[in-house]
Structure formats: structure tokens, C-alpha cells
Amino acid sequence: MNAALRTTAAALLTALVIQIWTAPAIAAEDVEATGKDLTLIFRSARKVISDSQDLINDASKGDKGLDATTVIERTKANYLAAAGKELDLNDDGSPAAKARAAMLSAVRTTIDQAQPLINEPGKGFKGFLPAVFGGRVASSFSTSMAGTFSIKLTAPKAYVRSRANRPDEWESQVIETMFKRADYEKGKAYAEAVPVKGRAAYRYILPEYYGPSCLGCHGEPKGEVDVTGGKKEGAKLNELGGAVSLIIYQ
Ligand code: HEC
Structure with missing residues (x-):
């Protein structure tokens, strides 16, 4: 490797390290609000x-x-x-501001891509369900925020239909041992600092009912x-019936 290349490589490495070190710092006290x-x-x-x-x-x-x-206008309303x-x-x-914008972009992308289906004349039931839309928005958001935020729609293990929505161990634990408890406050989210695949993260999960x-x-x-x-x-x-589950990497 010549000197110029080495300098470039070193600069790139430094930039990468700085980026990793300064990656999303949501303060612990802001996790619930975010x-x-x-x-x-x-x-x-x-x-x-x-x-x-x-209508669809x-x-x-x-x-x-x-x-x-x-x-998006109706989402805001x-x-x-x-x-x-x-x-x-x-x-x-x-x-947090980046994530809010990314969520709306994910909605835009999902709806743009679904236009041919939504507008298909002569077709009744289209399978463009809230959960299908939600799954696509979640996956688009999580891809664009890779390594910083991710969101997912999930459900109790016994009820989950789509493989992509299967709860992981932490989600399943919270659903089965907390959300399903008769004395658990309805609609109350749960947040915890817990590593995800070896990375420090905060997790936030919100129960939903049929x-x-x-x-x-x-x-x-x-x-x-x-x-x-x-x-x-x-x-x-x-x-x-389900839960919306968010990861905020530290
Ligand atoms: C027209 C039928 C239909 C209705 C009405 C419906 N769902 Fe679903 N729901 C589905 C299907 C089909 C899936 C699987 C979607 C997929 O493959 O991603 C699903 C998936 C889900 C999921 C994601 C977990 C999983 O099983 O993959 C949740 C949570 C959920 N539904 C909750 C609800 C709630 C709450 C309501 C009412 C507000 C509702 N659904 C109304 C058909 C329906």
C-alpha cells in the first residue's frame, strides 16, 4: 500500500470509529418518550x-x-x-428527529409501492391489511435506520401468523409474563436496557388488544x-393480540 492510500485508509478508519462512538445517544431518561x-x-x-x-x-x-x-396528512391528523x-x-x-422523519419516509415508500394494488380496478379484497402495511413500514424503517433503531410488529407466539413477526425471546418473555397478566395495566408500555445480539440497546414494547x-x-x-x-x-x-416493539441501539 502506498503512503497516499495508507493515509486515506487511516482517515476512513478514523471516521468510522468516530461514527460508531458517536452513534445514537438517546439518554436513558428519553427512551420512554422516544x-x-x-x-x-x-x-x-x-x-x-x-x-x-x-375504500381499498x-x-x-x-x-x-x-x-x-x-x-401522511391523515397520519399527522x-x-x-x-x-x-x-x-x-x-x-x-x-x-429521535431522524427516526421520526424515517418513519414518515417508510410510510411514503410503502404507500407509493402499493399504488398499483390499491388502485387496481375490479378487484375487491386486496390483502393490503393494516398488519401487512405495518410490516412493510417496519421493515423499510428498520433498513433505513439500520444499526440505530428498528421497529417490528409482533404477537404472542400462539397467535403469530407471519414468520417475520415472530417474537424473539425478550419479546415473548414480556408478552407472556407481563402483558398477559390479569393485573398488568392495560396499554402500558414496558422499557428496558438490554443488549440485542451483543449490542447495548434499549427496548420498548407496547401491547395491543383485539x-x-x-x-x-x-x-x-x-x-x-x-x-x-x-x-x-x-x-x-x-x-x-400483539405488540409494537422498538429497539434503540446505544
Ligand atoms: C381481514 C382480516 C384481518 C383483520 C380484520 C385484522 N387482521 Fe390482523 N392480521 C391478519 C393477517 C392475514 C395477518 C398476517 C399479516 C402478514 O402476513 O404480515 C395479521 C397480522 C396481525 C398482527 C401481526 C402478528 C402476526 O400475526 O403476524 C397483529 C398484531 C394483528 N394482525 C392484529 C390485528 C388487530 C389488533 C386487528 C384489529 C384492529 C386486526 N389484526 C385486524 C388479518 C386481519
Whole structure:
């Protein structure tokens, strides 16, 4: 290696080391707020898809007017209604601000890519379900924030349909031993500093429950085939159905 190359290599290495050392520093006391905020953006976006199921599955319509800009506007409105404050999109350079922007970008990408399906005329049920949308947003977000944040939709082991959503050991532990406990406060998230694959991280997980609109697919009778071709879980109203799980690497 000649001298110039060595200098370049050394500079690159230094830059890399600095980047790793200064990688996302969410202070421990900010973990809950960041977790609450990011999962709320995720859920606000998914609610748009949930509220639009009849429109999406309307075979008589081509263009549904459900483009990315519309979905993002409605996401912001859902966020405002749930949080009582506007979604903060100021880029102050913080990891949390980057993550908020990345979540909206993931929504945009997912909706852009789904346009041909959403607008397909003559087709009724399209399988563009809230959980499918959520899974794609989660994977797009986690790819773009690789090594800093990742988000995932999961469920109790006995209920999980998509392999990609299977709970890992930590998620399963929290779901089975805390969220499912009769005296666990409903809707309360749980956060913990715990390494993920050997890397220091904070984890934040928020339980979700089956409402009336979910039971047509996830309810009783157990094993009956639902409209998606999957098997109903036999779940009951208000039962724990899933969780949104966030990792913030330290
Ligand atoms: C039209 C049928 C249908 C309805 C209604 C429905 N789901 Fe699902 N749900 C599915 C299917 C199918 C999957 C698997 C999606 C995939 O393959 O990614 C799924 C996946 C999920 C997951 C992710 C874990 C897993 O099993 O892969 C959760 C959590 C979930 N649903 C909760 C809900 C909740 C809560 C509601 C109501 C607000 C609801 N679902 C309404 C069909 C439905």
C-alpha cells in the first residue's frame, strides 16, 4: 500500500470509529418518550389503512385517492388527535428527529409501492391489511435506520401468523409474563436496557388488544378460515393480540 492510500485508509478508519462512538445517544431518561412517540407515529399511520379498508377493497373504484401525501396528512391528523400535539418534524439533528422523519419516509415508500394494488380496478379484497402495511413500514424503517433503531410488529407466539413477526425471546418473555397478566395495566408500555445480539440497546414494547373490527379474522371459531385465507386464532374481544416493539441501539 502506498503512503497516499495508507493515509486515506487511516482517515476512513478514523471516521468510522468516530461514527460508531458517536452513534445514537438517546439518554436513558428519553427512551420512554422516544418509544412512545415513534410507536404512536407508526400506529397513527396504520390507523389510516385500517380506516380505509372498505375504500381499498372497493372493486367499483380505480383510483382511490389514497396516495402517500394523503396518507401522511391523515397520519399527522391521527397523531394530533391521539397525542394532543402536532407531530414534531423539526430536524434538530438528534437521533429521535431522524427516526421520526424515517418513519414518515417508510410510510411514503410503502404507500407509493402499493399504488398499483390499491388502485387496481375490479378487484375487491386486496390483502393490503393494516398488519401487512405495518410490516412493510417496519421493515423499510428498520433498513433505513439500520444499526440505530428498528421497529417490528409482533404477537404472542400462539397467535403469530407471519414468520417475520415472530417474537424473539425478550419479546415473548414480556408478552407472556407481563402483558398477559390479569393485573398488568392495560396499554402500558414496558422499557428496558438490554443488549440485542451483543449490542447495548434499549427496548420498548407496547401491547395491543383485539377490538371488534379484528375478530372477523382473529376471533372465533378458532381454525375457521377468514377472508384472507388464514385461520382464525379464536381470540376474544379485548384480548392481547400483539405488540409494537422498538429497539434503540446505544
Ligand atoms: C381481514 C382480516 C384481518 C383483520 C380484520 C385484522 N387482521 Fe390482523 N392480521 C391478519 C393477517 C392475514 C395477518 C398476517 C399479516 C402478514 O402476513 O404480515 C395479521 C397480522 C396481525 C398482527 C401481526 C402478528 C402476526 O400475526 O403476524 C397483529 C398484531 C394483528 N394482525 C392484529 C390485528 C388487530 C389488533 C386487528 C384489529 C384492529 C386486526 N389484526 C385486524 C388479518 C386481519
